[in-house]
Amino acid sequence: MFSVDVRLGVQACVLVLRGDLDLDSAVQLREAADAVLAGPEQPRLVVVDCAALEFCDSTGISCLVQIYQRLSARGGTLRLAALPGALARMFMLTGLDQAIAVHETVQDALVTGVGAPEGSLQEHMVRGAGGDTEAAG
Numbered sequence: 618m619f620s621v622d623v624r625l626g627v628q629a630c631v632l633v634l635r636g637d638l639d640l641d642s643a644v645q646l647r648e649a650a651d652a653v654l655a656g657p658e659q660p661r662l663v664v665v666d667c668a669a670l671e672f673c674d675s676t677g678i679s680c681l682v683q684i685y686q687r688l689s690a691r692g693g694t695l696r697l698a699a700l701p702g703a704l705a706r707m708f709m710l711t712g713l714d715q716a717i718a719v720h721e722t723v724q725d726a727l728v729t730g731v732g733a734p735e736g737s738l739q740e741h742m743v744r745g746a747g748g749d750t751e752a753a754g
Contacts, residue, residue, distance in 0.1 A: 621649040629662040635669040638677030664726040668699035696726040
């Protein structure tokens with residue numbers, strides 16, 4: 618069972634995820650994000666609370682990347698909080714943690730300085746795939 622709880626604040630929105638984020642449930646996250654990003658408030662900061670997330674497959678990761686891209690395209694920021702161990706490791710191994718800020722807690726994500734790590738997701742994915750930016754001597 619998967620659920621998304623949307624908590625709209627004055628300057629940010631927190632999406633609280635519970636359960637398994639996979640092929641069958643990613644549509645729920647996508648719909649919740651669509652409602653927030655197309656709504657009248659359109660927050661510049663969206664924090665995804667993953668503390669109660671039990672599982673996330675590649676479809677779930679893709680959904681998070683799409684939210685990141687939509688926010689970035691309009692000058693917004695996506696931050697992830699309390700990633701479970703396996704998901705945190707996946708973000709580190711793929712380099713996604715260099716593009717999408719990952720925080721220990723929702724509170725940390727909300728109070729951290731403005732913006733995500735420097736650079737675009739595409740730049741970080743190229744570097745993460747072995748595309749080092751420095752020439753070998």
